[in-house]
Amino acid sequence: MDGEEYLQKCSNMKCQRVHVDESYVPAFQDEVTEVEHLLAEPRNDHVSLDGSLDSHTTLNGKDDLGLEVLDGFLDDVEIDDLEGTDGFSGACEDYLLDFEFAGKFEEVLGSDPFESSLLQNSSSESNSSGLSGSSIVGGVLKSTEVPIAQSECKNDSLEETLTYESHGTFRNNPGQPSKVSCRYNISLDMQHLQGLDNDQVASGLLTCKKEKGLVEKCQPAALREKRFRKPTQRYIEEFSDSRPKEKVLTADTKDKHSSDLSCNVLHIKIKALKKSPSEKSSNENSDLMLPELQVSKGRLEKEELEYDDGSIPSESDDGCATTKRSRRKDRRKHQKMWTLPEVMKLVEGISEYGVGRWTDIKRFLFSSSSYRTPIDLRDKWRNLLRASSAQKHKREAEENDELALRPLPFNVVHRVRELAKIHPYPRQRGSKKSRVSQAGSFVIAKDSPPVSLSKRNVRRNNCT
C-alpha cells in the first residue's frame, strides 16, 4: 500500500468550497475512530482547521445521525460557491472533508436516495473520471474551506503552506482537474494515511480543538447561536465505555458541542475501504462494519482480551434477539454474549456470595469485565434460572432437540438448579407459597418457573 494507491482512490476527489451557514454537526466517536486509520496526521503547525473530525457511516440509513448530518449538510451547503464566501470572515462554516470509497459508495447510493443524490451530484460536478469501478476504490473528497477569522488569530503563512499541500495532493490525481484550486486549511498527507496511530490522531484533534478555540474568540458572539445537534448522551456513554482510549476525543467533541457552537467544523467522512495489508489489521480497521456492529466489535475485542483462553460465545442466549432484532434499532444496543466461562464464574460467585449480592460478585469475579454490571449479572442469573428449569421441563417433554440450540452444559445447568433450590430468586414467589413445607417449596421452585417461561414464550410469539 503506498501513496499511489491512495492517490488513485482519491482520483475521484472533488474539492469545492461549501458554505454551510449554520449547521453544526457533532462528531461521532465511532467514526472518529474510523478516521484514525485514514486521516493523515494533521501537522500541528500547519493545520489551522478547527473543528471536529466527523466521519459518518451512512449505510442503509441505519445511522440516523448520519442522515441528520447529511440533512443539515444538504440544507446549508451551496456548492461551488467559491466566491461567495470570500471575505466572509465572521461566518461559521463547516469544513467538510468527505471521503467516499466506492464500495460503500455504491451501497449508499443504492440504499439512500437522499444521500445518493448528493453524492451523484458531487461526482458529476467534478471532472474526475472515477475509478470506482476498479478493484480499489473511487473516492470522493469534498472539502470546504472558509476564511478563518482573518488570520488575526492565526499565522498567515499557514494558509500558504496548506494550500500548497492541498494542491500537491490533488495535482497528483490524474482525474482531478487542475483548475480546482482551493485554499485548504486541511492538510492530508495521503501517504501516511494508514501509518497513523491513535496518539497522532489524538494529538491532531487536540490541536484542532485548540486552534478552534482561538478562532472562536475571534468570532462574533452572535454567531455562536448555531444550529447544532449534540450527540446522544448514550452515544457518548457508549463510546467512552467501549473505547477508553478515545475518551479524550469524546471530551473534545463534547466540549465543542457545549461551548462553541460557532466555528468551523471539519467533517471527515470516510468510508470503508478494504485495504488489507495484513488480515488482522484489515479486520481491525474494517470500516465495513455498521456502527452498531462496531460497538460490539469493540466489546468483543475486550472480551477476547479477557478470555484469551479461547472461550466462545457458546451460549446463544436469545436467538430471537441475535437474528432479527440485532439489525433493528433495538434497545439492546450493545449486547454482549455471555460466554461459558463467564456463566460458570457467575454461578460460582453466586454460590459463594449468595444470590442478590451482585455487586460483590461483580467486584470479585467480574472486576475486569467492565461491561458486566451487577445488574447484568442478576439478569443473567435470572435467565439461567429460567433456562435451567426450562431445560428440565423440556427434557420431560421433548427430550432433546431443543438442547442443541442451547449449548448450556449440563453441569452448569445442574449447578444452577441446585443454587436455585438453595436460594430461590428473591421474591419470585414470595408470599404465597413460601409457607408451604420445605419440600413443598422445593417442588414449587421447580414448577413455577416454567409458568413464567411459557408466559414469556407466548409474549414472544406475539411479537414475531
Place this chain on the structure above:
DNA sequence: TTTAGGG
C-alpha cells in the same frame, strides 16, 4: 447506591 422487578 444497590436490588428487585418489569419491559
Place this chain on the structure above:
DNA sequence: CCCTAAA
C-alpha cells in the same frame, strides 16, 4: 439489555 421504583 434497559428502565424504574423501592430499600
